[in-house]
Amino acid sequence: CKYKQQKDRDRQKEKHTERNRTEGILGCHPEIYPLVLTTKTQEIFNCRIDEDFTDEMPYKIIKKEDIFEDLRNRAAVSDFHPVKKVIQEYPGNELLLVYDKDFKYGLNFYIIGTEEGKENYLNASEVQEDQEEYKEFIPEEIYTYIPPVSKPWVSLGSEKEIEEESVKKSTKQVTYMISRKRSEFGAPITFRDQNASSVKDAYIECTAYPDKNFTLKQLEKNVGMQAVPQVQDTSTQTKWTYPKNASTQYYAREFSEEEKERLGQSKSLTDFLNNVSTSVEIALQQNEITNLFIDDWKSLAEEEGTFGDKTNTHLKEYQSFTDLHSQMEKMITCVSWHPTIYGLIVVSVAVRLSFEERVHFSGRLLLQPSLILFWSFSDPIHPQLMLESPDDIFCFKFCPSDPNIIAGGCINGQIVLWDITTYADRIESTKADGGGNKKTTLKPMFLLEPDGNKEATYIRHCAVSSIESGHRSVITDIHWLADTFEINRFGSVFENRNEICCQLVTCSADCTICFWDIRPLKTLTPTLPTEKKKEESIEIPFDVPSTFLHLDLSWKPLTRLSKGETNLDHCPTKISLSEEQLLYKISDKLLDQTKVTEVNLYHNLEAGLANLLKPIDDFCTKFFVGTEEGEVIYTDWKMEKDPDTGRMMAKKPKSLYSVHDGPVHTVQRSPFYNDIILTVGGWNVAIWKEGVMSGPLLQTCCAAKRYTAGHWSLTRPGVFYIGREDGYIDVWDLLEKTHEPAQSQNICITMITYIEPWTFSAKQQFIAIADYYGTLHILEIPWTLSHPSTNEVSSVNYYFEREVKHLEYVEQRRSIREQEKKEMELEMEKRKHKTHHKSKEQMEAELKMDYESYLELEKITLIGLGLAKASETSHMEMM
Numbered sequence: 110c111k112y113k114q115q116k117d118r119d120r121q122k123e124k125h126t127e128r129n130r131t132e133g134i135l136g137c138h139p140e141i142y143p144l145v146l147t148t149k150t151q152e153i154f155n156c157r158i159d160e161d162f163t164d165e166m167p168y169k170i171i172k173k174e175d176i177f178e179d180l181r182n183r184a185a186v187s188d189f190h191p192v193k194k195v196i197q198e199y200p201g202n203e204l205l206l207v208y209d210k211d212f213k214y215g216l217n218f219y220i221i222g223t224e225e226g227k228e229n230y231l232n233a234s235e236v237q238e239d240q241e242e243y244k245e246f247i248p249e250e251i252y253t254y255i256p257p258v259s260k261p262w263v264s265l266g267s268e269k270e271i272e273e274e275s276v277k278k279s280t281k282q283v284t285y286m287i288s289r290k291r292s293e294f295g296a297p298i299t300f301r302d303q304n305a306s307s308v309k310d311a312y313i314e315c316t317a318y319p320d321k322n323f324t325l326k327q328l329e330k331n332v333g334m335q336a337v338p339q340v341q342d343t344s345t346q347t348k349w350t351y352p353k354n355a356s357t358q359y360y361a362r363e364f365s366e367e368e369k370e371r372l373g374q375s376k377s378l379t380d381f382l383n384n385v386s387t388s389v390e391i392a393l394q395q396n397e398i399t400n401l402f403i404d405d406w407k408s409l410a411e412e413e414g415t416f417g418d419k420t421n422t423h424l425k426e427y428q429s430f431t432d433l434h435s436q437m438e439k440m441i442t443c444v445s446w447h448p449t450i451y452g453l454i455v456v457s458v459a460v461r462l463s464f465e466e467r468v469h470f471s472g473r474l475l476l477q478p479s480l481i482l483f484w485s486f487s488d489p490i491h492p493q494l495m496l497e498s499p500d501d502i503f504c505f506k507f508c509p510s511d512p513n514i515i516a517g518g519c520i521n522g523q524i525v526l527w528d529i530t531t532y533a534d535r536i537e538s539t540k541a542d543g544g545g546n547k548k549t550t551l552k553p554m555f556l557l558e559p560d561g562n563k564e565a566t567y568i569r570h571c572a573v574s575s576i577e578s579g580h581r582s583v584i585t586d587i588h589w590l591a592d593t594f595e596i597n598r599f600g601s602v603f604e605n606r607n608e609i610c611c612q613l614v615t616c617s618a619d620c621t622i623c624f625w626d627i628r629p630l631k632t633l634t635p636t637l638p639t640e641k642k643k644e645e646s647i648e649i650p651f652d653v654p655s656t657f658l659h660l661d662l663s664w665k666p667l668t669r670l671s672k673g674e675t676n677l678d679h680c681p682t683k684i685s686l687s688e689e690q691l692l693y694k695i696s697d698k699l700l701d702q703t704k705v706t707e708v709n710l711y712h713n714l715e716a717g718l719a720n721l722l723k724p725i726d727d728f729c730t731k732f733f734v735g736t737e738e739g740e741v742i743y744t745d746w747k748m749e750k751d752p753d754t755g756r757m758m759a760k761k762p763k764s765l766y767s768v769h770d771g772p773v774h775t776v777q778r779s780p781f782y783n784d785i786i787l788t789v790g791g792w793n794v795a796i797w798k799e800g801v802m803s804g805p806l807l808q809t810c811c812a813a814k815r816y817t818a819g820h821w822s823l824t825r826p827g828v829f830y831i832g833r834e835d836g837y838i839d840v841w842d843l844l845e846k847t848h849e850p851a852q853s854q855n856i857c858i859t860m861i862t863y864i865e866p867w868t869f870s871a872k873q874q875f876i877a878i879a880d881y882y883g884t885l886h887i888l889e890i891p892w893t894l895s896h897p898s899t900n901e902v903s904s905v906n907y908y909f910e911r912e913v914k915h916l917e918y919v920e921q922r923r924s925i926r927e928q929e930k931k932e933m934e935l936e937m938e939k940r941k942h943k944t945h946h947k948s949k950e951q952m953e954a955e956l957k958m959d960y961e962s963y964l965e966l967e968k969i970t971l972i973g974l975g976l977a978k979a980s981e982t983s984h985m986e987m988m
Contacts, residue, residue, distance in 0.1 A: 143209065150188045199223075204220050206218060207219055425891070431885070432883060439458040441883055442501070444864075445505065447512065448512045457502040458481075459502070479501045482495055498519060499525065514526065518587045521576065523574045524573070526656075572658065572664060573661060574625070582619040596612065597722075600745075602724065602725045619671075622734070625667060627711075668748075679737075679738065730746050739771050739791050745763065768805060775788060779826065789818065792816065796909075810848075815834045816832065817833065817860055825895070832878065838878065843908060862881055865877045
């Protein structure tokens with residue numbers, strides 16, 4: 110007991126000394142600055158943990174000059190950089206560095222920023238050492254037992270609480286006394302029957318009545334418990350009765366012989382049977398030809414006019430288009446449904462030749478026009494229009510402000526513009542009825558009556574870009590910028606002056622992304638007579654509109670992101686802007702403007718150049734880029750000034766991921782979620798979320814065949830279509846499966862080059878699939894792939910949010926694993942260091958122990974084999 114008491118007193122004294130030392134430092138001078146010293150810094154300043162710092166000496170004095178030397182050598186990498194200002198303002202030449210083993214101040218080391226705090230810490234340490242030295246000479250305190258002494262009880266008001274908690278009777282006790290005459294005790298009793306109602310006081314009815322003494326309501330009740338049971342109210346309409354076994358025996362009711370004879374001769378029964386016999390026979394025949402085993406629940410609430418039931422999940426071939434007049438074999442490079450005219454689809458075709466074959470047949474290719482074909486459901490054999498271009502078109506887009514304006518990208522790097530306003534009546538597929546309403550109908554191919562004498566109409570382009578200032582390779586993607594904004598040559602965003610789409614963005618495999626403006630470079634000034642003569646001297650073909658005459662052969666990009674000048678060192682193939690989904694939502698006002706009025710919005714582009722530009726500050730200028738190497742890049746088109754050269758340079762990519770093992774063919778945003786992007790390339794598919802920098806939300810495994818095209822569903826947020834090189838279409842449904850396609854269907858025998866779905870009505874949808882042999886397949890989407898289920902938007906959104914949380918968890922686990930790996934490596938280095946510094950005596954002792962264990966094993970082995978006896982082995986050991 111004395112030893113234990115002495116140990117407790119020593120522990121209390123140590124705590125008291127440590128508290129005095131801490132209070133002396135923090136109370137007077139709270140300038141304590143925690144910091145982290147890495148292994149490299151510890152080696153430089155000879156302050157290694159468990160070597161230079163121990164429990165007896167947890168501090169070290171470091172010269173101020175050494176710290177300044179480390180700051181000059183390593184700058185911001187130095188561990189003393191966060192407290193650089195404190196070190197500069199320190200009055201002395203030596204600082205006190207303390208090892209914080211218990212992380213009292215949050216980090217593994219801290220320095221004291223004042224001389225007084227350093228002296229207090231050092232003095233407290235000396236006092237503690239003195240106490241440790243003279244601890245043996247401190248006399249022990251003698252503990253004596255003092256028995257407790259009883260004291261008088263002092264009331265603090267608890268009698269009132271005891272009185273309130275005591276149980277008292279609230280009702281008054283009633284006493285009854287029953288008496289009888291003494292002479293009647295033991296007398297014989299005779300019982301007899303009589304009417305209780307005839308005799309007075311013979312019958313007393315004891316009915317229930319409320320007693321006021323026992324109907325008091327309990328106002329308060331103290332109850333103690335550890336758990337409260339869950340209470341649930343349940344109601345039902347079924348009246349429960351206890352189970353009971355019952356049986357009934359009965360006989361069939363039969364007519365007697367007299368009744369049978371009388372009913373057989375009855376005329377009324379004969380007439381009744383003759384009247385209903387026909388309808389009964391018809392009902393029996395209907396039951397025979399009806400499938401009685403059909404599942405009525407599947408066909409319950411089926412919509413009228415649907416094409417196929419819900420169980421049908423395959424795409425149905427509806428129609429196909431093929432150019433039969435082309436002499437050379439061509440493939441389809443791009444497909445687009447007309448934004449305003451139903452039943453009209455536009456495709457661009459290119460010759461199926463490699464680069465070497467194009468060079469070899471260049472003279473022959475000049476004789477064949479490069480076309481964009483307009484196909485209509487009303488005529489599947491003859492194209493409605495054919496747009497000519499200088500070279501094969503690999504991508505094109507309708508202008509969102511005016512569908513009669515079309516922009517396309519050529520294989521030689523030029524951009525081509527067409528204006529088909531004068532031919533709008535020719536391709537119009539809607540016909541006004543007597544009431545002025547327009548109705549669009551699509552008929553199957555075998556019900557159409559094509560016009561065999563129809564002549565093909567070729568339309569020349571109205572403007573083409575300068576080949577010297579454009580792209581050096583094939584243009585792989587083109588997009589119109591929305592009519593809500595425009596950019597300048599430095600990438601800054603401003604409000605649109607003309608309120609129509611006037612700018613485009615293109616990308617090419619020459620590591621270049623260009624932004625183009627279709628407006629004149631400056632406002633037009635009054636033309637001089639000499640300029641008028643020059644304009645009159647230029648002969649414009651009669652079939653070419655003069656809408657974009659100012660751009661022809663002189664059109665240059667507004668700004669570009671290219672290799673060498675900027676940080677874009679990759680070959681982009683597809684891009685996706687944040688405002689891209691707005692281009693597909695054409696308002697009714699625009700439809701009325703393009704159909705009712707015939708005013709061309711692009712005839713007076715220079716009118717808006719005089720308006721002042723209003724900047725848009727909170728505009729997202731970041732976009733996704735898919736490259737030819739299979740990379741997905743998230744970058745910014747807005748430029749910044751280079752601090753070294755002063756030139757405007759493009760920013761570095763925010764993130765770069767090497768996910769696909771082949772060229773990226775599709776980079777598309779979801780029509781339901783603006784921040785969800787689908788990328789298709791190589792042998793896999795990936796889904797991304799804008800703002801999540803740790804990787805894709807979904808990345809499929811390597812497929813058996815290479816993927817060549819992809820597209821989101823327009824009505825179901827969890828469905829997208831993927832085309833393969835063997836002619837199959839993979840339909841992915843995230844609500845059904847996330848590791849493999851929900852179904853695969855063969856469309857053709859060659860590679861699928863493009864996919865474009867289209868919603869004709871609420872009950873009918875189509876998907877256009879183009880192949881490498883130049884055939885455009887129009888298929889009808891079944892009911893299950895076109896009609897979303899209940900709460901499908903929220904369900905798919907919850908799936909994406911769950912995947913984001915999973916990525917965050919994986920990132921956290923990766924950082925933890927890396928930290929554990931570093932700690933293990935550090936521990937291994939410490940062990941190697943300890944084994945390296947073993948003394949010669951320790952090594953000899955270890956070798957001796959190994960040799961003795963070897964001799965013991967040898968002795969046991971020889972005895973076990975019978976080659977030696979225990980006495981011999983002991984004699985050998987003694988020798």
